[in-house]
Amino acid sequence: MAQTMTQVHNSIPVITLDGPGGVGKGTISALLAAELNWHYLDSGALYRLTGLACVQNGIALDSSEEVALHAENLAVKFLPLGGILLDEQEVEALIRTEMAGNNASKVAAIPQVRDALFKRQKAFLQLPGLIADGRDMGTTIFPDALLKVFLTASAAERAKRRYKQLIEKGNNVKLADLIVEIQERDERDMNRSASPLKAAKDAHIIDTSDLTIDEVFQKVMLLYKNL
Numbered sequence: 001m002a003q004t005m006t007q008v009h010n011s012i013p014v015i016t017l018d019g020p021g022g023v024g025k026g027t028i029s030a031l032l033a034a035e036l037n038w039h040y041l042d043s044g045a046l047y048r049l050t051g052l053a054c055v056q057n058g059i060a061l062d063s064s065e066e067v068a069l070h071a072e073n074l075a076v077k078f079l080p081l082g083g084i085l086l087d088e089q090e091v092e093a094l095i096r097t098e099m100a101g102n103n104a105s106k107v108a109a110i111p112q113v114r115d116a117l118f119k120r121q122k123a124f125l126q127l128p129g130l131i132a133d134g135r136d137m138g139t140t141i142f143p144d145a146l147l148k149v150f151l152t153a154s155a156a157e158r159a160k161r162r163y164k165q166l167i168e169k170g171n172n173v174k175l176a177d178l179i180v181e182i183q184e185r186d187e188r189d190m191n192r193s194a195s196p197l198k199a200a201k202d203a204h205i206i207d208t209s210d211l212t213i214d215e216v217f218q219k220v221m222l223l224y225k226n227l
Helices: 005-010 025-036 043-056 064-072 098-108 111-122 137-141 155-168 175-191 213-225
Strands: 014-018 039-042 076-078 084-086 130-134 147-152 204-207
Touching: 014 025, 014 137, 014 213, 025 039, 025 130, 025 213, 039 043, 043 064, 043 076, 043 084, 043 098, 043 111, 043 130, 064 111, 098 111, 098 175, 111 137, 130 137, 137 147, 147 213, 155 175, 204 213
Parallel strands: 014 130, 014 147, 039 130, 147 204
Antiparallel strands: 076 084
C-alpha cells in the first residue's frame, strides 16, 4: 500500500533548534546539517526577507494584510552553495543587519504573516532529514520533531558576540545600544500572540553563555546519538 504524504513526512527525522538571537542557532544548525547531510531550514531568513521586501516596496511593517501578502508571494531562492536571492537580487548581506533582524521581529508578530509562511517552512521537510532553526520550530512548525533543542544565553553575552561580529565588519556600534536592542527584541518575541518565543515542553535547554561553538555542537550531537 502506498504511503500518504502525511505518513512520508512523519517518517522524516527533524531536529529543531530554537532560541533568541545571538545564541548560535544558525552556526550550530549549519554544522549539524553538514555533519548529518540533512537539509537546513533557516526560518528566520524568511521573516527577514519579508521585512526587507516590505521596506523595498514602501510597505509599513504594521500593515498586517499587505505584509502578509508579501510573505505569501516572496520570490525567494536559497542557493545550494550559499546566498539568497529576492526578486533575483542577492540579499544575503542585506538581511543579516541589525535593522533587518528588528524588522523580522516586527513582521513575525503578525499572525497572518506566520500563517503565510507556515507552508513554506513545512516544504523544507525532505529526506534524509531536516535541521530547523528558528523561534517556534519545536513548538509550532515541527511539534513532532525527533529532537528539540532550545539554546539560550544572557543578553549581555549575546550583545558581546554581536558587537564583535559588527566591529570586525567595520561597523560603528555601541555595546550598550546592542544590549537594549536585544532586550527589546526578546520582549517582543516572547510576548507576541502568535507562536511566542519559548522552549517546547520536551526541549533540551542548553545555556551557551560560557560554551564554545564546538562544545555546543558536541552537546547536541550527543543528544542525537543517545536517542
